[in-house]
Amino acid sequence: MTDTVTKAHPHQLALSVGLRDDATLSNFYPGDNALAVVAVRAAAEGGDEHFVFVWGPSGSGGTHLLQAACHAAAAVGRQSLYLPLDQVVAYGPQVLEGLESLELVCLDHLHAVAGDADWEEGLFHLFNRLRDAGCALLVAADAPPRRLRIRLPDLASRLSWGLVFQLHGLDDAGKVQALQLRAHARGIQLSEEAALYILHRSPRQMSALFALLERLDSASLSAKRRVTIPFIKETLGW
Amino acid sequence: MAIELWQTCLGYLQEEFPSQQFNTWIRPLKAESGGDRQLRLLAPNRFVMDWVSDKYLQRIRELLAEVGGDRVTEVVLEVRTGAASSARRPARTPQRARPASTSPARTSAPRAPSRVERVQPSADQLRQASEPVQPDMLMKESGASAKKKERQADVEGGIRHQTHLNNLFTFETFVQGKSNQLALAAAQQVAENPGSSYNPLFIYGGVGLGKTHLMHAVGAAMLERNPNAKIVYLHSERFVADMVKALQLNAINDFKRYYRTVDALLIDDIQFFAGKDRSQEEFFHTFNALLEGGQQMILTCDRYPKEISGLEDRLKSRFGWGLTVAVEPPELETRVAILMKKAEEARVRLPHDAAFFIAQKIRSNVRELEGALKRVIANAHFTGSRITTEFIRESLKDLLALQDKLVSIDNIQRVVAEYYKIKVADLHSKRRSRSVARPRQVAMALSKELTNHSLPEIGNAFGGRDHTTVLHACRKVAELRETDTDIREDYKNLLRLLSS
Numbered sequence: 001m002t003d004t005v006t007k008a009h010p011h012q013l014a015l016s017v018g019l020r021d022d023a024t025l026s027n028f029y030p031g032d033n034a035l036a037v038v039a040v041r042a043a044a045e046g047g048d049e050h051f052v053f054v055w056g057p058s059g060s061g062g063t064h065l066l067q068a069a070c071h072a073a074a075a076v077g078r079q080s081l082y083l084p085l086d087q088v089v090a091y092g093p094q095v096l097e098g099l100e101s102l103e104l105v106c107l108d109h110l111h112a113v114a115g116d117a118d119w120e121e122g123l124f125h126l127f128n129r130l131r132d133a134g135c136a137l138l139v140a141a142d143a144p145p146r147r148l149r150i151r152l153p154d155l156a157s158r159l160s161w162g163l164v165f166q167l168h169g170l171d172d173a174g175k176v177q178a179l180q181l182r183a184h185a186r187g188i189q190l191s192e193e194a195a196l197y198i199l200h201r202s203p204r205q206m207s208a209l210f211a212l213l214e215r216l217d218s219a220s221l222s223a224k225r226r227v228t229i230p231f232i233k234e235t236l237g238w
Numbered sequence: 239m240a241i242e243l244w245q246t247c248l249g250y251l252q253e254e255f256p257s258q259q260f261n262t263w264i265r266p267l268k269a270e271s272g273g274d275r276q277l278r279l280l281a282p283n284r285f286v287m288d289w290v291s292d293k294y295l296q297r298i299r300e301l302l303a304e305v306g307g308d309r310v311t312e313v314v315l316e317v318r319t320g321a322a323s324s325a326r327r328p329a330r331t332p333q334r335a336r337p338a339s340t341s342p343a344r345t346s347a348p349r350a351p352s353r354v355e356r357v358q359p360s361a362d363q364l365r366q367a368s369e370p371v372q373p374d375m376l377m378k379e380s381g382a383s384a385k386k387k388e389r390q391a392d393v394e395g396g397i398r399h400q401t402h403l404n405n406l407f408t409f410e411t412f413v414q415g416k417s418n419q420l421a422l423a424a425a426q427q428v429a430e431n432p433g434s435s436y437n438p439l440f441i442y443g444g445v446g447l448g449k450t451h452l453m454h455a456v457g458a459a460m461l462e463r464n465p466n467a468k469i470v471y472l473h474s475e476r477f478v479a480d481m482v483k484a485l486q487l488n489a490i491n492d493f494k495r496y497y498r499t500v501d502a503l504l505i506d507d508i509q510f511f512a513g514k515d516r517s518q519e520e521f522f523h524t525f526n527a528l529l530e531g532g533q534q535m536i537l538t539c540d541r542y543p544k545e546i547s548g549l550e551d552r553l554k555s556r557f558g559w560g561l562t563v564a565v566e567p568p569e570l571e572t573r574v575a576i577l578m579k580k581a582e583e584a585r586v587r588l589p590h591d592a593a594f595f596i597a598q599k600i601r602s603n604v605r606e607l608e609g610a611l612k613r614v615i616a617n618a619h620f621t622g623s624r625i626t627t628e629f630i631r632e633s634l635k636d637l638l639a640l641q642d643k644l645v646s647i648d649n650i651q652r653v654v655a656e657y658y659k660i661k662v663a664d665l666h667s668k669r670r671s672r673s674v675a676r677p678r679q680v681a682m683a684l685s686k687e688l689t690n691h692s693l694p695e696i697g698n699a700f701g702g703r704d705h706t707t708v709l710h711a712c713r714k715v716a717e718l719r720e721t722d723t724d725i726r727e728d729y730k731n732l733l734r735l736l737s738s
Contacts, residue, residue: 022252022257023257034620035616035617035620038616038620039616049612049616067257067258067261070261070265074265079265079266079268080261080265080266081261081262081265081266081282081286082258082261082262082265083262084258084262091285094283094284094285095283095285096283097282097283097284097285098282098283098317098318099266099282099283101268101282101318102266102282106261121510125473125475128473128475132402132404144636144637144640146640147640153444153445153540154445154507154540156445157445157446157602157603157605157606158445158446158605160603160605160606160609161446161605161606161608161609162609162612163609163612163613163616164609164613164636164637165613166636
């Protein structure tokens, strides 16, 4: 299929407002996962080890790392793709076709397709093609390769072949640091007390904490105020 | 110019769309300047192309017009058909070996994503349709990412064969052991006398035990003897994909000619032919033609030919015409040797006792062994530490914790009871009938081999038996494994169940 545009319609370019808060390796607070971050960066940038598998429960940072890897790859001119398997499972494994033409493939939520014979075979063939093509692969799942209930032994053994890292969630001190790091990246000065204040009142998953930060960020922008404890109270109605 | 505009446009798209959407749909698009004010955007597959076309193309067009005026007036979105650029290949990639995965058949496969109703051939497909097809060859590279030149052999009629051999897999890098010596000897024979000694050579065994390595090693050795030999390695999936494409494009004769003019055809994992009748038929004819022509065939499979369900009987019987050899899981000494070799290749000093420790803990297959070693090496580089047994214990603690759970005495008893279809309580009981006593002895021997528990502890876990009973059981099982094929087979199966 070919789509062709024959006429161009110039009109007002939409101005980009909100500050981007993409997942990058530099705004990932590593905690106990420093080595995993190093390995992900190396694979994304074209290092020797082509396959890294990270696992941990939801909220432990797998999605962040994979998306950040796409950023890191782009920064060195490598073409990549991030594929959340849980969201494309209904389309079947043809989604995986041709991905070896890229330089980095990031497959998130691998557990979502574990046990499905078609998907497992598709992943197995993809793995072989990526390996043959020298393409890097990053996988995130909620369990280590052996615990994923993969039925195809050919795939299961391949998943154990790379560098496998368990992602350790952050403790409270780590969460405060992560919040401050993320705030800093947005240009917000967030004191430790303010971060603790948020942590003690909000749902404790990192995604929820970051979502609050985003709300606070835009509120502080429009109110032209700093993010202090009174401001947080007022904005979030706590 | 078009590419620069696309770069600018990318910046805006990145701002406008959530990063997940951007990473999934926009990032994989490769931009190429398509001539007169045209921009070509190449998606890795039809699924991505259709999605982009549906959700983002309109915005892309608007943005291009806004930032570029009439410098780009046409945007073409299509599926990319080329291999990756050579630039991203690992430095150690050999000049002749690593296959560049062109996957035309996959990108142009007729299966469209279910959500998309419009299925029309892409520009590339149409172009290809008017050209003669040589499987896995002649694929048009999309623009700048010129396909890496690989070893190719010209044959009559201008077909060029690609070997797809990986030169890391040679006889020199293969670690020999009791578990694979027969397969290795057969492979060496075939390399010396291709087409005449064993044809086909059929190598079977579990995953990650070196079947593919051996197959590549034969190919490499044949090429060394005769650099002009036309040797083609491929995975069964590629054979199927090539055939599908040839059928689509009405080029099945080219397909046949390609595969029948090789000196050696190496096909990996033929169990994936199961249930694919048309591919089996085509493969059957190729197989016969090659055998008649005295060209070598090497096949690998995860099981004995007769056990592959969904495969035609005539194929199964033909697979047995040459030599069928098994590769078994490596025993402890071989696992140690493999680790030492891998460490040497990675230029890392691995003390023997440390290698021994890993080999003792990880027994399922070589891939897992390699994965564990990689993890240890990564830790050592990161922390600047020397590799010792203690360091390994710390580096692999996640993995070993899983392993320990798997090989607790409780679990061994459960698995053994299930295997012999008896109750766990029978293993603890005083009953001495053969149907219970033998499994109990096997379970004790496995506990001794797989766990670090002492003999008294093991005896205790089996209904408070004396440690001399455990010792006797271990000796008896060792003896039976030499003399009784059933026990040997049972023990091997149980080991596999408990360590993978």
